[in-house]
Amino acid sequence: MGSQEGWAQPNGFCPNGLLPNEAASVTRVLDQERWSIAEERIAELIGCIKPNQPSEERRNAVACYVQQLIARCFSCQVFTFGSVPLKTYLPDGDIDLTAFCKNQNLKDSWANEVRTILESEEKSEDAEFRVKEVQYIQAEVKIIKCLVENIVVDISFNQLGGLCTLCFLEEIDVILKVDRLINQNHLFKRSIILIKAWCYYESRILGAHHGLISTYALETLVLYIFHVFNSSFSGPLEVLYRFLEFFSKFDWENFCISLCGPVPICSLPETTGSAVPLLLGPND
Known part of the structure; x- marks a missing residue:
């Protein structure tokens, strides 16, 4: 099935940690020829699911909207991180936001303030975007999760990682x-x-x-x-x-x-x- 030139094993490197004899x-x-054909099909698939300009504009608009809402609650800077700025998100992927503030006293109150303003937007008929299903998840990293225009948005606080x-x-x-x-x-x-x-x-x-x-x-x-x-x-x-x-x-x-x-x-x-x-x- 065609030439295998250019498909050499990786420079004698053998990863450890594998199961015995694997x-x-x-x-x-x-085989090069078979994989070249398959890669062409996969390129078409990736073209359908990868980020495009309309989806990027929509997600950026949602992120800016939520950033402005959080800024109403307290003085802070809000950044996006994760797959959206890296442009590796899926069609169902969420938007990750984290708010940074020098006032460490907000560590225990920020979530309630953000949840309150999101719930207010959820009830408002004049809200710029549709907000639904606001939740406060008290895990190891506390997160406010909601749907904005049917996109999942996760909001955290001072998450430098x-x-x-x-x-x-x-x-x-x-x-x-x-x-x-x-x-x-x-x-x-x-x-x-x-x-x-x-x-x-x-x-x-x-x-x-x-x-x-x-x-x-x-x-x-x-x-x-x-x-x-x-x-x-x-x-x-x-x-x-x-x-x-x-x-x-x-x-x-x-x-x-x-x-x-x-x-x-x-x-x-x-x-x-x-x-x-x-x-x-x-x-x-």
Whole structure:
């Protein structure tokens, strides 16, 4: 089925953390002709679900509207983070906002103030956008969740980690674009969109609020897949294929994934901190 030239295994690199005798199957050479045809079909699919100008304008308008509402409650700055500014959101993806304020006394009262003004907008007939289903979720990270024009909006307070993640991934994307391996029209972002779509719509394993894989954890694993197969991708479909094969053959009982590679779980400190993001197993 055609030549396999250019599909070499990744420079002798063999990822540890895999189940016994699984490394060879994960790094095997694939057929170029067959995958080229499949990648063309996948490009059409990604073209249908990736962010476009109307969806970006709609989400930006909703984000600005909510930012203005929050600013009425108290003096603060409100930023978007996550998949919207990174432009890797799905059609059903939410908008993540976090409000920053120097007044730490607001830590306990901000949620009630924001919920009150959102509920006021929900009842108003003159509101600029339709607001529905306002909820206060008192998890480890407290969140106000609502629907604005049928888009889920999550609002948090002083969550610096989300902005750090955004800056980090944008910087990584720049690095990947200039690398000769990833010079295929935002291959990293297109791969994330495809993999997120499979995890969300097909396998139902994406969603940190439901105890499933977080988007950041997924992106961490995708980055590691790029690191392992640093010269052999034909397109997002192969990235998905490598992702699924690696995910199914990784020893999640004894290892986790960090940006530095597989890490034995037994070697982790009690708290890992935020410097090295980790992807634990599906049940962790």
